[in-house]
Amino acid sequence: xxxxxxxxxxxxxxxxxxxxxxxxxxxxxxxxxxxxxxxxxxxxxxxxxxxxxxxxxxxxxxxxxxxxxxxxxxxxxxxxxxxxxxxxxxxxxxxxxxxxxxxxxxxxxxxxxxxxxxxxxxxxxxxxxxxxxxxxxxxxxxxxxxxxxxxxxxxxxxxxxxxxxxxxxxxxxxxxxxxxxxxxxxxxxxxxxxxxxxxxxxxxxxxxxxxxxxxxxxxxxxxxxxxxxxxxxxxxxxxxxxxxxxxxxxxxxxxxxxxxxxxxxxxxxxxxxxxxxxxxxxxxxxxxxxxxxxxxxxxxxxxxxxxxxxxxxxxxxxxxxxxxxxxxxxxxxxxxxxxxxxxxxxxxxx
Amino acid sequence: xxxxxxxxxxxxxxxxxxxxxxxxxxxxxxxxxxxxxxxxxxxxxxxxxxxxxxxxxxxxxxxxxxxxxxxxxxxxxxxxxxxxxxxxxxxxxxxxxxxxxxxxxxxxxxxxxxxxxxxxxxxxxxxxxxxxxxxxxxxxxxxxxxxxxxxxxxxxxxxxxxxxxxxxxxxxxxxxxxxxxxxxxxxxxxxxxxxxxxxxxxxxxxxxxxxxxxxxxxxxxxxxxxxxxxxxxxxxxxxxxxxxxxxxxxxxxxxxxxxxxxxxxxxxxxxxxxxxxxxxxxxxxxxxxxxxxxxxxxxxxxxxxxxxxxxxxxxxxxxxxxxxxxxxxxxxxxxxxxxxxxxxxxxxxx
Numbered sequence: 001x002x003x004x005x006x007x008x009x010x011x012x013x014x015x016x017x018x019x020x021x022x023x024x025x026x027x028x029x030x031x032x033x034x035x036x037x038x039x040x041x042x043x044x045x046x047x048x049x050x051x052x053x054x055x056x057x058x059x060x061x062x063x064x065x066x067x068x069x070x071x072x073x074x075x076x077x078x079x080x081x082x083x084x085x086x087x088x089x090x091x092x093x094x095x096x097x098x099x100x101x102x103x104x105x106x107x108x109x110x111x112x113x114x115x116x117x118x119x120x121x122x123x124x125x126x127x128x129x130x131x132x133x134x135x136x137x138x139x140x141x142x143x144x145x146x147x148x149x150x151x152x153x154x155x156x157x158x159x160x161x162x163x164x165x166x167x168x169x170x171x172x173x174x175x176x177x178x179x180x181x182x183x184x185x186x187x188x189x190x191x192x193x194x195x196x197x198x199x200x201x202x203x204x205x206x207x208x209x210x211x212x213x214x215x216x217x218x219x220x221x222x223x224x225x226x227x228x229x230x231x232x233x234x235x236x237x238x239x240x241x242x243x244x245x246x247x248x249x250x251x252x253x254x255x256x257x258x259x260x261x262x263x264x265x266x267x268x269x270x271x272x273x274x275x276x277x278x279x280x281x282x283x284x285x286x287x288x289x290x291x292x293x294x295x296x297x298x299x300x301x302x303x304x305x306x307x308x309x310x311x312x313x314x315x316x317x318x319x320x321x322x323x324x325x326x327x328x329x330x331x332x333x334x335x336x337x338x339x340x341x342x343x344x345x346x347x348x349x350x
Numbered sequence: 351x352x353x354x355x356x357x358x359x360x361x362x363x364x365x366x367x368x369x370x371x372x373x374x375x376x377x378x379x380x381x382x383x384x385x386x387x388x389x390x391x392x393x394x395x396x397x398x399x400x401x402x403x404x405x406x407x408x409x410x411x412x413x414x415x416x417x418x419x420x421x422x423x424x425x426x427x428x429x430x431x432x433x434x435x436x437x438x439x440x441x442x443x444x445x446x447x448x449x450x451x452x453x454x455x456x457x458x459x460x461x462x463x464x465x466x467x468x469x470x471x472x473x474x475x476x477x478x479x480x481x482x483x484x485x486x487x488x489x490x491x492x493x494x495x496x497x498x499x500x501x502x503x504x505x506x507x508x509x510x511x512x513x514x515x516x517x518x519x520x521x522x523x524x525x526x527x528x529x530x531x532x533x534x535x536x537x538x539x540x541x542x543x544x545x546x547x548x549x550x551x552x553x554x555x556x557x558x559x560x561x562x563x564x565x566x567x568x569x570x571x572x573x574x575x576x577x578x579x580x581x582x583x584x585x586x587x588x589x590x591x592x593x594x595x596x597x598x599x600x601x602x603x604x605x606x607x608x609x610x611x612x613x614x615x616x617x618x619x620x621x622x623x624x625x626x627x628x629x630x631x632x633x634x635x636x637x638x639x640x641x642x643x644x645x646x647x648x649x650x651x652x653x654x655x656x657x658x659x660x661x662x663x664x665x666x667x668x669x670x671x672x673x674x675x676x677x678x679x680x681x682x683x684x685x686x687x688x689x690x691x692x693x694x695x696x697x698x699x700x
């Protein structure tokens with residue numbers, strides 16, 4: 001199974017939880033579950049570019065499935081990167097190990113809009129769809145497709161790489177809102193095209209990562225980011241798959257992000273899930289939110305914190321267990337396996 | 351004037367605002383107002399170590415007063431650094447330009463507690479008190495003394511420098527809470543001793559910086575940080591000076607931080623001041639919260655955002671205008687001068 005256009009009592013727990021339906025267990029997956037914390041990943045990946053690995057469907061499918069086999073998680077997140085569409089249309093993006101996405105010629109002027117041509121998924125990123133197909137054929141858990149949200153993608157393009165203060169991004173946003181909104185619209189188009197292609201190939205849900213949007217005030221978000229993110233979710237609405245939306249440090253933005261249209265709002269560890277549920281409102285599920293750093297502690301500590309997350313979720317439907325951000329590379333895989341078992345044993349969603 | 355043990359209608363606006371009293375204007379100062387954004391600072395400082403400059407009272411006093419003269423701000427914040435007491439007791443801390451505090455031999459084991467001897471202000475940091483005396487004698491605006499809060503100081507000691515994820519800090523906190531609490535208690539003692547000496551020398555208010563505590567969940571903060579921070583404020587209670595408390599990304603912690611005992615809770619730009627006032631409750635003033643990055647935009651944008659902050663503060667007593675974090679080095683001083691004028695002209699606190 002993988003496509004589930006309508007709700008069905010036989011749906012897997014992950015899809016039921018996304019839709020706020022009761023489940024026989026709390027589903028769990030981990031952001032960055034496929035990656036450097038797994039010895040089998042390091043063995044297979046070697047030292048080549050991550051974008052090259054993503055462009056090889058057999059390898060990417062294998063890396064996607066590694067954590068599914070090892071952990072027994074309830075969903076497979078595609079092994080990919082949010083900058084894949086940007087690299088594919090030739091914007092000039094590399095992913096530098098230990099640093100992140102780096103843009104050789106950053107976006108600085110209105111004329112740079114011309115460098116953002118539309119994505120043609122069949123031509124530009126056919127390997128992504130092929131990876132989704134391979135994964136969906138190999139597993140019976142739902143496959144999550146994903147894309148970067150316009151703000152976070154724009155921040156890489158404008159800054160030229162990861163940034164602490166997002167000085168150039170905020171400056172462009174505030175001094176030339178017309179160019180800014182055009183940039184976000186172009187990036188939204190990329191993400192829509194990429195996500196539609198992933199769903200067409202067999203993804204059962206999609207997550208839009210706005211990892212760094214928590215650097216904005218609610219007013220800035222509402223005026224200068226929300227319209228583009230909302231359009232993405234609107235344009236995916238006909239697909240009938242659950243849509244998830246996540247960023248770090250977004251406590252003040254949760255109700256606005258829920259209003260962007262996703263069924264599920266992801267939450268980092270700073271916001272207790274009971275408070276998060278209140279902010280996103282009754283029409284939305286929440287996803288989260290064990291602190292990834294907790295997973296480096298002895299099991300006794302991890303277990304206590306995992307139980308705290310389950311308790312704060314309230315034992316009610318509409319909770320997808322996850323970390324509050326990606327798995328840290330130094331995490332012991334055995335710890336994550338035990339978290340999965342604990343969530344499956346003790347979580348309730350009735 | 352500088353010591354104001356009791357409220358008085360003749361008190362300066364900054365002290366009245368801290369106490370929630372009506373003022374004839376909204377007072378304003380800027381975190382890091384003394385520093386690299388000022389050409390007169392760069393001319394005077396040269397390229398030596400900042401800790402050496404801090405240890406020279408005449409120079410430190412001059413650097414403290416530069417922004418008071420240029421901007422007409424309502425308070426002078428001491429030119430110093432939160433690691434000064436740690437360096438003074440010989441823990442081995444340097445401040446590396448462009449990086450921040452670096453600890454040669456980080457805190458890793460319970461035995462490292464022995465490296466934290468009590469601060470004897472008259473012997474260890476006599477230059478700080480002398481700087482306060484020089485500044486207080488030269489200006490009629492209140493002088494703000496400051497110290498680092500236990501969590502943020504501990505994070506530098508444990509990580510060995512600035513950190514994104516605070517992995518080692520959180521690990522120590524969770525795996526050895528006894529050592530952690532002993533560390534925080536020792537750091538609290540340092541801050542109390544340092545702040546009492548600053549007030550004795552003429553500081554009219556004190557700010558406790560817990561810059562990085564926003565990385566914690568409310569539960570972690572309540573159990574593992576709040577007791578030490580609260581003790582600091584309790585032990586300063588007899589001094590009769592306003593106490594301020596600030597951290598970045600602390601939206602979820604504001605009510606707890608208010609409970610630590612400060613009269614004023616500082617807020618970064620992510621939390622609108624009307625929401626912040628609600629969270630800290632009626633017994634506390636708020637300080638903030640213009641995004642420092644906004645100050646790099648054209649004046650029209652800065653003015654609009656400044657007015658937005660004033661509007662969200664509600665025109666009521668109990669607001670100290672500030673940035674939501676420190677002044678960025680690339681800020682044009684003329685912009686800050688105009689912000690001060692605008693706040694003084696348009697802010698109301700009746």
